[in-house]
Amino acid sequence: MKNKTIAVWLTFWGGPLGLHRLYLLGRYDTLARLLPIPTLLGLYGVYRARSIGLDDMWSWLLIPLLGFTIAACALNALVYGLMDAEKWNRRFNPAQPTEAAPGQTNWFTVAGLVVTLLLGTTALMASLAFSIQRYFEYQYNQDQTVSATDFRKSEY
Template sequence: MPTIHKNKTFATFLALTLGGLGVHRFYLRGPFDKLGMLHAASVPVSGLVIGLAPDVHGFYQVLPVLISYVVGFLEALIVGLTPDEKFDASFNAGSGKTSASSWILAVLLVTTMLVGTTALIATMSRLNDLLYTSGSFG
């Protein structure tokens, strides 16, 4: 039985946009991927923080989702920079088709670098501000 061909560009797009929820991992590896479920669990964990500690700063309440999205951006780069032959060997072994990356993938990778590094630096800066100055700078 042939498997469905998985598109590397679409997987990178999913990781860029919905990577914090693990959608790209479910697309590539199926609905029972453990790391995908860990990404998806970041939303209930944030809800737990909101429910159990409503007085804590809002940044700490969304921190699990932020961390999950930063990891999703890293996974977008890993998927997008994987050579087509290796990607096909991993995810399209029985599909009978081959991947052919185009310029759209390059645009997605540049966007991922821009958004991902901005999110990472902003998260680290705000966490540093809250931990060491109790939010004196914002």
């Protein structure tokens, strides 16, 4: 039997690694196998930013992958947590009655939703802010380079 509360907390803690999909859909789920890829690429971007610096273009391209993966998993946890018991049991516990206990929402589920909403929103906003800031800084630096080159050409 698949428990809604466990699914919400597993999506919060192990969602970017696909653990919630392994729990709910089994080891043959393709997305569960693919979720660690953007997570690890994002972590590699964080590593590059910490070791090389924030001016590294690869780091500002890779870091948002981690944030968007965390935000998508948080959204998935919200969908799981807000699903009514009948729909949950029909989808994940088809052998159980529609009002079975694993599909019920309790205070641990609500706490998981609150924490997930906080983390998911933070990850999404931080990823957007970081990537947009880096993009405009890169564009500004490119414009400065072009302007300096044009200025040097106009002197001759």
